[in-house]
Amino acid sequence: MPYRRGRLAVFTVAPLLAASSLAGVTPAQAADPLVIRAKADLANNKGAEVEVRLNGADVGRFTVNSTVWTDYTLLPSSGPKDGDRIDIRFANDGDPTGGDRNLWVDSVAVGTQRLSPTDADVTYDRGAGWAAATDGASVVPGQKLMPWDGALRFTWRSSTAKAVSVEDPVDTSAQQPFASSSFWYQRIPTNVALSERGATYRRVLAEDIASHDRTATINTSGYAPPVYRVNASTPRVKVRNNQCTGPNGDPAWLERMWAPQFDSVPIPAEAKAASGADQEIVIWSPSTNEVWEMWRFESNSGAYQACWGGKFSATNTSNGVHPYPFGVTASGLSLLGGTVRVAELRAGRINHAVAIGVNRPRKGVHSWPANRDDGTWDSVDAIPEGQRFRLDPSVDVQSLNLSPIGMIIARAAQEYGFVVRDNTTGPVVVYAEDADPYVRAGKGNPYTEMFGSQQHLWMNGFPWDRLQALPMDYGKP
Numbered sequence: 001m002p003y004r005r006g007r008l009a010v011f012t013v014a015p016l017l018a019a020s021s022l023a024g025v026t027p028a029q030a031a032d033p034l035v036i037r038a039k040a041d042l043a044n045n046k047g048a049e050v051e052v053r054l055n056g057a058d059v060g061r062f063t064v065n066s067t068v069w070t071d072y073t074l075l076p077s078s079g080p081k082d083g084d085r086i087d088i089r090f091a092n093d094g095d096p097t098g099g100d101r102n103l104w105v106d107s108v109a110v111g112t113q114r115l116s117p118t119d120a121d122v123t124y125d126r127g128a129g130w131a132a133a134t135d136g137a138s139v140v141p142g143q144k145l146m147p148w149d150g151a152l153r154f155t156w157r158s159s160t161a162k163a164v165s166v167e168d169p170v171d172t173s174a175q176q177p178f179a180s181s182s183f184w185y186q187r188i189p190t191n192v193a194l195s196e197r198g199a200t201y202r203r204v205l206a207e208d209i210a211s212h213d214r215t216a217t218i219n220t221s222g223y224a225p226p227v228y229r230v231n232a233s234t235p236r237v238k239v240r241n242n243q244c245t246g247p248n249g250d251p252a253w254l255e256r257m258w259a260p261q262f263d264s265v266p267i268p269a270e271a272k273a274a275s276g277a278d279q280e281i282v283i284w285s286p287s288t289n290e291v292w293e294m295w296r297f298e299s300n301s302g303a304y305q306a307c308w309g310g311k312f313s314a315t316n317t318s319n320g321v322h323p324y325p326f327g328v329t330a331s332g333l334s335l336l337g338g339t340v341r342v343a344e345l346r347a348g349r350i351n352h353a354v355a356i357g358v359n360r361p362r363k364g365v366h367s368w369p370a371n372r373d374d375g376t377w378d379s380v381d382a383i384p385e386g387q388r389f390r391l392d393p394s395v396d397v398q399s400l401n402l403s404p405i406g407m408i409i410a411r412a413a414q415e416y417g418f419v420v421r422d423n424t425t426g427p428v429v430v431y432a433e434d435a436d437p438y439v440r441a442g443k444g445n446p447y448t449e450m451f452g453s454q455q456h457l458w459m460n461g462f463p464w465d466r467l468q469a470l471p472m473d474y475g476k477p
Contacts, residue, residue: 034074035114036088037106039348040064041407042398043099048146049091050103051130055084067398069106080110080156089133089151102404103146104348108154115154117142118346126150140449143346147404147451175343176352177284177291177336178312178320183369183475184337184352188390188417198469201383205428205464208359212427216459218340218405219357219429220447222276225293225328225335226434230285234266237304239294244307261311261326265292267304270441273297274434280328282336289315293335295328321369330422331370331385338419340432342446345405350412353388355431357424361385368476374423383420388470390417395466403458405451410462417470430459 040048047065051058052074060074080086090103107114115122122142126149127133133151142152178184195201209216239262241254266285273279273294283292296307310326312318312334320337322328328335338355362382363375370386391397391413402410409430421431435445451458 033110034059034076034080034086035109036072036074037069037109038064038072039066039069039104039106041100041102041104041404042067043095043101044097046092046095046101048101048103051089051091053085053087053089053130054080056087064103082157084156086115086154086156087134087151088154089130090146090149091128093128093147093149100147100401100403104144105146105152106144106348110156113158115156117144117152117154118343119154121155121157123153124150125153140444143446143450144348145346145404145450175286177286177315178318178334179316182319182337183419184320184334185416186353186475187415188388188470190393192390192474193471195469195471198467200381201387201389201469202465202467204381204383205358205467209428209464212359213456215456216428216430216462216464218409218432218455218458220432220435220455222274222434223278223280223429224274224432224434225280225282225339226272226274226437227282227284227336227339227341228268228271228437230266230268230283231287232285234268234285236264236266237302238263239265239267239292239297239309240303240305242296242305242307244296257326262292262294262306262309265304267299270437271299272436272440275436278328280335282339284336289313291315291334291336293322293328319369321371324371330372330374331366331420332372333370333386333419333421335431338421338431340409340430342433342435342438345408345432345450346446348408350408351416352412353416353419354409354412355421356418357422357429357431358383358420359424359426359428361420361423368473369419376423376425384472385420385423387420387472388417388474389419389467390414390470391463392466392468395463400461400463402461403451405447405458406460406462409459413467418467428464 047063049063051061053059054076059076062072086108088105093101095101105117107116123139124142125133125136126138128149176185241258243251243254265283267283273281279296281294281297291312294306294309298305309328310322320334322332324332338353340350340354344350360377360382361373361375362384363378365384366373367384367386373385375382375385391410393414397407397410435447438446
């Protein structure tokens, strides 16, 4: 069934502690249950087995059979209090008959306070059995997705716990940069009218995928944008245009049109462009509602320059499309808007349309929201840049045996769809955030930590043949 936003359902799980062990516990202690919000990717119709400990003592165990966020309640004998350790262990990743089972943990709550797996001091220790899951030998930063046996370790600190939100369990760290009315964030109605070109476009996609190792890819480096979130204290610098492009390379035009956008850009000292030839970069300032996107960005001894780019001011009212001729992408669409970000994958949910690139898009024709193109195939069969697709909502993605990242993308494709952003002149790709800033900061590669190293397999089994094309200029005001 199509993925839907989590509904609230509470299951009280019998704790391992005997009832007699509660003798002498005050009513206040008994009235503060430990509530774990979780869901699972099932394997052979069996859910994730979970065991919970508080300071090394068993609190309870339960099986997560729900595929939507659901609350599971345990009753510890006391606490937790500040400094206490809460370990949540996923115990049955492997299945003897095959299938990929995963546990997702959204939060741990006590009373009106909760902690998230993505909080700064949470860790994920990978290993089978309690000894291996708490030995500190294979530890990565905490994340919501648990694709391997192991334990999430929380240190309870009431001073940093957030207030519980029953209405919205989605991780707010996956903040969106543009206006809520932007096409990026509009759910596609189930009964939407479809394009008569759908069968042709599916055939073209199948041909392109077959000609490139029979799979699509996810760009997480090289030709994936690094996203740097900055704040009001980040020093601002001037980014010079190196006059590699523009109308006839007119310096006066460039000065008049470029300077207002790039004379004051908050660039962190560690900022570095993507390693591919496009050398793209995104600077995002949520506190000031500004986004800068640059192409062929370079820095040298504190001097900055770029070949081209564009700035969004007042992003909270922006649609996320650069006015012609500014921007980085061939279609004019924002780099940031459709990029799959690490925070979204850690949250287990993408709340926007996902940008893809295709080989040989249509020449001289584009579909809204694109306002330009660099198509190379002059044929009515070619897919135009800006074209919207969605995964048929009748597809049961849970039954497809997709990788964990493939499952997240499939659910987004059903709800928000894909939008063709660029010409790859190669494989069909999904654009994700560049991992390089995380690696250079000593935080490791978030993708391999979450999904393993076999990146070429992440989109295996994705049902491209079940994509539905939306009409030309779908959603245009």
